[in-house]
Amino acid sequence: MTPRLRLKGLRSAIAGPFDLDVAAGECVAVVGPSGSGKSLLLRLIADLDPGEGEAFLDGRPRAGFPAPAWRRRVAYAAAEPGWWAEGVAAHFSDLAAAKALVGELGIASNLLDGTVRRLSTGERQRLALVRTLLAEPDVLLLDEPTAALDSDSVTRTERLLRQWLASGVAIVLVTHDTALASRLGDRKFAMRDRRLAPA
Amino acid sequence: MKPSIPLSASDLAIAAALVVLDGALSVALGLGLHRQLAVAAGRMVLQLLLIGLVLRAVFALASPPVTLLVVLVMVAVAAREVAARPEQRLTNYGNYTIGASAVAAATLLTSILALTTALRPSPWYDPRYAIPLAGIVLGNVLNAASLALDALLGAVVRERAAIEAQLALGAAIGTSMRGLVRSAVRRGLLPIINQMSAAGVVTLPGIMTGQILAGLDPMEAVKYQILLMFLLAGGSGLGAVAAVLLAARRLTDARHRLRLDRLVSGRG
Structure with a gap:
């Protein structure tokens, strides 16, 4: 079966080469200390950093997608999400859908009417995940999705991610939290010297 | 005279x-x-x-090649100023090429327009008119372009996460940068807008003062000042837009990426 996401010799000047197949509904977890290149891998897959090699979505090469179209389907959620407007609502393409998802993550939906400045780090992280999910991507590239969350929020986030996995989304999860990687990852890799090694 | x-x-x-x-x-x-x-x-x-x-x-x-040479030297000095002011530098002498193109294009366009329409000395490239005119336009274009360039380069570094968050959600690079590009151009145009608003009320512009002191009738001096202000406004706008658009092009690529690797921080 064609993997949902396939990396073939994907590399940048400072990371890789990476070869990896991720099936639909599978979560691949990559663990490693800060600075080992985990985020570089995700940025490379999302085409945010220039590099060589090829990535495929359901067998279709990335070069055949306009970059924005690729990123809508292979969606990257950064560890420290960026915000480009003062109001929270401006960051969501579909506010009604956002409110529903926000509830599942245990966030009061009136936060959507406020300003970004007043959000806590954990709220920002979950809201960033919500805005990423709204585009209904085929692949999720998650960078430390639960780093700033309390245990209840971690449970809720994991539950939500499992639902998305069940619906056929593939996830590449990078984290320094080995427990999270074991719980959510179907396969685990370690990042060493900016290359992947089986864990 | x-x-x-x-x-x-x-x-x-x-x-x-x-x-x-x-x-x-x-x-x-x-x-x-x-x-x-x-x-x-x-x-x-x-x-x-x-x-x-x-x-x-x-x-x-009164030799055209010598006049051109003088103007080009002035443009080169101004380009260096534009390039040197921002704290961030584009690689491959990007600040210099952008400074030179923006300043040269804006200055030559406005100066030649004025020399061939409003002022019309004969010949139109008479150095007595061409050089001082290019000089004053250049000074203002320099200011507008360097402020705008500095604003854009500072903003992309500061707002990197915000730009890339939009890219990661599938926005085009132009959409993600639009707000920053706008405010950078606006920054470049502020001085000339202030200058025009204050002219004659808060300040007597230097050119006009000089002409009146040199014995010219105030109304004639005023007409020259108005012409110059319009030229400076046009030159500032062109210079700021050119500098910002050229820099934005350097900072992005065809795959809609933000290329901060083409930027180095610090002076030198």
Whole structure:
């Protein structure tokens, strides 16, 4: 079966080469200390950093997608999400859908009417995940999705991610939290010297 | 054309006493500025005397290649200023090529427009008109372009996460940068807008003051000042837009990425 996401010799000047197949509904977890290149891998897959090699979505090469179209389907959620407007609502393409998802993550939906400045780090992280999910991507590239969350929020986030996995989304999860990687990852890799090694 | 009241060396010496007064104040109040003040005043006198001699010679020559050369040297110096001001530098001398293209295009366009329509000296490239005009336009274009460039380069570094968050959600690079591009151009245009708003109310513009002191009728001086303000506004707009768009192009690529790897921080 064609993997949902396939990396073939994907590399940048400072990371890789990476070869990896991720099936639909599978979560691949990559663990490693800060600075080992985990985020570089995700940025490379999302085409945010220039590099060589090829990535495929359901067998279709990335070069055949306009970059924005690729990123809508292979969606990257950064560890420290960026915000480009003062109001929270401006960051969501579909506010009604956002409110529903926000509830599942245990966030009061009136936060959507406020300003970004007043959000806590954990709220920002979950809201960033919500805005990423709204585009209904085929692949999720998650960078430390639960780093700033309390245990209840971690449970809720994991539950939500499992639902998305069940619906056929593939996830590449990078984290320094080995427990999270074991719980959510179907396969685990370690990042060493900016290359992947089986864990 | 002789000014109505010619100045002698002793007239200037009396005015120079005011600079000496500044120096005395610096000593008395412990400002530590007297050295700098003396050097700056000395530089000013030397530079202006020198440029006076050069201009006199160039005006006498009235040779198009020499005029062009003088204008190009002025453009090069202005480009260097535009490039040097931002704290962030584009690789491959990006700041210099952008500074030079933006400043040259904006200055030449506005100056040639003025020389061939409103002023129409004969020939239109007469150095007596072309060089001072290019000079004053250049000064303002330089200011607008360097402020705008500095604003954009600072903003992309500061707002990197915000730009890339939009890219990661599938936005085009142009959409993700639009707000920053707008505010950078706006930053470049602020000085000329302030200058126009204050002209005649808060300040008497220098050109006009000089012409009135030199004996020209105030209404004639005002007309020249208005023409110049329009030229400066046009030049500033062109210069700021050109600098910002050229820099934005360098900072992005065809795969809609933000290329901060093409930016180095710090001076040098």
